[in-house]
Amino acid sequence: LEKGIRRGQSVFTGEDSVTEERLSRGGPQAQVSDSLDLNAVLRVLHEVRNGDFTVRLPVSSTGLSGQVADSVNEIIAAIQAFERELARVGRAVGKGGSLNQRVNLGLDRKTWVGCADSVNGLIDDLVRSTTEMARVIDAVAEGDLSHTIVLETHGRPLEGRLLANATTVNTLVNQLCSLLSEIIRLADQVGSSAKPSEQVTVHASTGGVWKDLADSVNHMAGNLTRQVGDIAELATAAANGELSKQITIDQRNPTTEALLYQTLHDPLTGLPNRTLFNDRLNQALLYASRDSQPLTLLMIDVDELKDINDRFGHDLGDALLAAIAERLTGVLRVPDTVARMNGDEFAILPAGPTDLDGAAAVAWKVLHALEAAFVIDGHIIEARVSIGIALFPLHGADPRDLLRRADLAMREAKRSRSGFAVFAAIREKATAGRLALMGDLRHCIARDELVLHYQPKVDLARQEILGVEALVRWQHPIDGLLGPDLFVPLAERSGLIAGLTRWVLNEALQQLQMWREAGLDMTMAVNLSSRSLESFDIVDIVAELSETWGIPPDRLHLEITESGLINAAAPAVLQRLHEMGERLCIDDFGTGYSSLANLQRLPVDEVKIDKSFVIDLGSAEDNATIVRSTIDLGHNLGLTVCAEGVEDDVSKRMLIDYGCDVGQGFLISRARPAGDFLTWLAQSSWEPRQMSSI
Numbered sequence: 252l253e254k255g256i257r258r259g260q261s262v263f264t265g266e267d268s269v270t271e272e273r274l275s276r277g278g279p280q281a282q283v284s285d286s287l288d289l290n291a292v293l294r295v296l297h298e299v300r301n302g303d304f305t306v307r308l309p310v311s312s313t314g315l316s317g318q319v320a321d322s323v324n325e326i327i328a329a330i331q332a333f334e335r336e337l338a339r340v341g342r343a344v345g346k347g348g349s350l351n352q353r354v355n356l357g358l359d360r361k362t363w364v365g366c367a368d369s370v371n372g373l374i375d376d377l378v379r380s381t382t383e384m385a386r387v388i389d390a391v392a393e394g395d396l397s398h399t400i401v402l403e404t405h406g407r408p409l410e411g412r413l414l415a416n417a418t419t420v421n422t423l424v425n426q427l428c429s430l431l432s433e434i435i436r437l438a439d440q441v442g443s444s445a446k447p448s449e450q451v452t453v454h455a456s457t458g459g460v461w462k463d464l465a466d467s468v469n470h471m472a473g474n475l476t477r478q479v480g481d482i483a484e485l486a487t488a489a490a491n492g493e494l495s496k497q498i499t500i501d502q503r504n505p506t507t508e509a510l511l512y513q514t515l516h517d518p519l520t521g522l523p524n525r526t527l528f529n530d531r532l533n534q535a536l537l538y539a540s541r542d543s544q545p546l547t548l549l550m551i552d553v554d555e556l557k558d559i560n561d562r563f564g565h566d567l568g569d570a571l572l573a574a575i576a577e578r579l580t581g582v583l584r585v586p587d588t589v590a591r592m593n594g595d596e597f598a599i600l601p602a603g604p605t606d607l608d609g610a611a612a613v614a615w616k617v618l619h620a621l622e623a624a625f626v627i628d629g630h631i632i633e634a635r636v637s638i639g640i641a642l643f644p645l646h647g648a649d650p651r652d653l654l655r656r657a658d659l660a661m662r663e664a665k666r667s668r669s670g671f672a673v674f675a676a677i678r679e680k681a682t683a684g685r686l687a688l689m690g691d692l693r694h695c696i697a698r699d700e701l702v703l704h705y706q707p708k709v710d711l712a713r714q715e716i717l718g719v720e721a722l723v724r725w726q727h728p729i730d731g732l733l734g735p736d737l738f739v740p741l742a743e744r745s746g747l748i749a750g751l752t753r754w755v756l757n758e759a760l761q762q763l764q765m766w767r768e769a770g771l772d773m774t775m776a777v778n779l780s781s782r783s784l785e786s787f788d789i790v791d792i793v794a795e796l797s798e799t800w801g802i803p804p805d806r807l808h809l810e811i812t813e814s815g816l817i818n819a820a821a822p823a824v825l826q827r828l829h830e831m832g833e834r835l836c837i838d839d840f841g842t843g844y845s846s847l848a849n850l851q852r853l854p855v856d857e858v859k860i861d862k863s864f865v866i867d868l869g870s871a872e873d874n875a876t877i878v879r880s881t882i883d884l885g886h887n888l889g890l891t892v893c894a895e896g897v898e899d900d901v902s903k904r905m906l907i908d909y910g911c912d913v914g915q916g917f918l919i920s921r922a923r924p925a926g927d928f929l930t931w932l933a934q935s936s937w938e939p940r941q942m943s944s945i
């Protein structure tokens with residue numbers, strides 16, 4: 252592979268023209284000969300063996316000699332193609348991380364195909380073991396310790412960094428396993444109170460929830476030890492006839508009961524925790540099925556708690572959760588169970604038989620109770636929640652099924668912003684589909700299934716095309732062409748977004764370079780996920796790919812949504828990109844928290860007014876006012892203003908009147924594949940800029 256890389260590079264730097272010349276049959280080296288010149292064949296083969304794949308046999312147009320020369324030349328050309336291909340893939344793989352390349356030979360020669368196969372096999376192995384690692388880490392995070400990473404694929408052991416990483420993950424899993432069994436063993440012992448003097452040891456490299464767990468078991472064991480000691484002392488005294496002694500109850504030490512309370516309640520809100528909730532649910536299900544009575548379960552999720560945490564800090568987020576808990580308990584009946592399941596999730600188990608109507612009534616009560624804004628630390632905070640409902644026995648008899656289905660319904664409510672939703676089997680299918688997508692998503696780059704569509708951005712007043720925005724789609728083998736809304740959020744949540752962003756940037760810049768070579772001078776806008784602004788990696792990727800494709804920095808526009816600006820690293824990352832000369836654009840402006848004045852502190856070049864304000868510009872007066880003042884303010888701050896979602900002539904005209912610089916929308920063109928884009932361009936009334944015009 253390395254050899255391929257080295258050779259590939261020399262092939263790429265400048266020898267192409269020579270190659271082309273030698274390749275063309277009528278080129279200066281071609282001679283017409285009637286008999287096969289064996290010496291010539293040997294000479295050429297010798298050259299080939301020395302690594303020069305640019306040589307070719309002179310060919311004659313007819314006869315056996317011509318055929319032989321033809322096929323020798325073809326083989327050499329094939330070797331050359333293979334070398335280039337290896338170099339391309341080798342470079343991509345060598346750069347680290349980019350495992351999305353495939354060796355691709357448009358020919359069927361067995362050897363080369365075999366060779367390509369083995370490179371592809373290697374890439375597959377790498378992809379597989381990386382995926383495997385992600386899978387195991389995900390499982391551990393979920394508390395499932397039954398997986399470790401297999402250290403070989405296809406019978407080949409892992410090597411190098413992959414091996415080191417895999418081994419670390421496995422060691423960690425093993426440590427967690429032994430910690431868990433130690434906790435269980437100790438808890439058993441404490442439970443049977445035989446010898447509660449043992450302590451759980453927490454390995455230094457583990458922490459978080461595991462350490463907390465160990466700590467609380469230790470605490471419990473310590474208390475029991477003291478009490479058993481006291482009892483023993485008393486018993487000894489009593490046996491000696493001394494009956495005046497009493498067990499001293501130390502108020503400073505929580506009793507077992509208090510400890511039990513602690514293990515079953517959430518310290519922040521004082522509500523039952525997941526363990527207690529599950530226990531109550533189990534009990535309730537037993538009664539409900541014995542008495543053939545219906546039962547319901549509500550899952551409540553606080554929308555955008557993360558944003559609130561990011562914006563106001565965790566203390567305030569915690570205070571909000573506690574306040575929400577208080578309102579929840581306030582509106583529910585005393586025997587109902589309301590629990591904090593984790594982070595931003597609550598669950599309600601109404602006491603006694605409840606049917607769908609009953610559950611809906613509870614949901615309405617909750618939504619109503621949370622309508623009024625919270626005032627915390629002088630901040631006015633609106634908490635919205637999404638509620639999912641599942642019914643027993645209709646949606647399942649098993650507590651786990653019910654919980655999962657209430658959770659799915661909750662997600663549906665969140666997606667549709669409907670406040671609450673009842674589980675429907677049909678949706679489970681759709682969600683199962685989404686989960687399957689997540690599995691496929693890990694491979695979509697390697698399988699070459701992503702495509703970019705391009706949508707023009709135009710100078711409205713001058714009727715001129717300024718550039719395009721790259722919008723990613725996934726050509727799914729079964730589900731067809733999927734829009735980014737279906738999989739970009741998935742990619743963000745499953746840590747695959749970095750690979751996706753890199754792919755998009757590479758593809759978009761390569762396309763831009765091709766258009767530039769064809770004489771079109773355009774800008775390329777690429778959407779960055781807010782995740783991308785969490786580290787400086789994006790800076791390196793942009794620099795590397797711009798260099799690879801020879802794109803001047805001001806030709807690349809990076810579109811960032813306001814939510815991307817919330818994380819702490821964003822301003823510094825944007826500053827670096829700005830210093831490199833990239834143009835930065837705030838996307839979907841008007842839908843988030845930021846004000847234009849806030850943006851002033853960031854090195855932003857453009858704001859793009861969200862399509863929701865633009866689409867019905869002609870008919871919605873409010874929107875017209877917002878758009879107009881955003882344009883004015885943007886201009887006052889020295890920003891270029893773009894409006895997306897231009898769907899009709901009226902809006903276009905108004906935007907021009909308001910002085911909006913750039914427009915984008917279905918009126919001009921939908922996003923289309925690169926090929927269609929040129930066809931559209933040829934017959935469109937929008938003028939492209941030519942390279943020569945700069």
Ligand code: C2E
Nearest residue numbers: 722723734735736739755778779780896897898916917922
């Ligand atoms: P966006 O950046 O706001 O992209 C504009 C979306 O609006 C596109 O949808 C586009 O097809 C649509 N659109 C354009 N003109 C009109 C119009 O006149 N009317 C209406 N109703 N819609 C219009 P698309 O392609 O489905 O993209 C959806 C979102 O997915 C994008 O919103 C962007 O946030 C995200 N996205 C797309 N490509 C990428 C990508 O490569 N990386 C990341 N991180 N996100 C991407």
Ligand code: CA
Nearest residue numbers: 720778810838
């Ligand atoms: Ca965009």
Ligand code: CA
Nearest residue numbers: 838839861895
């Ligand atoms: Ca947008």
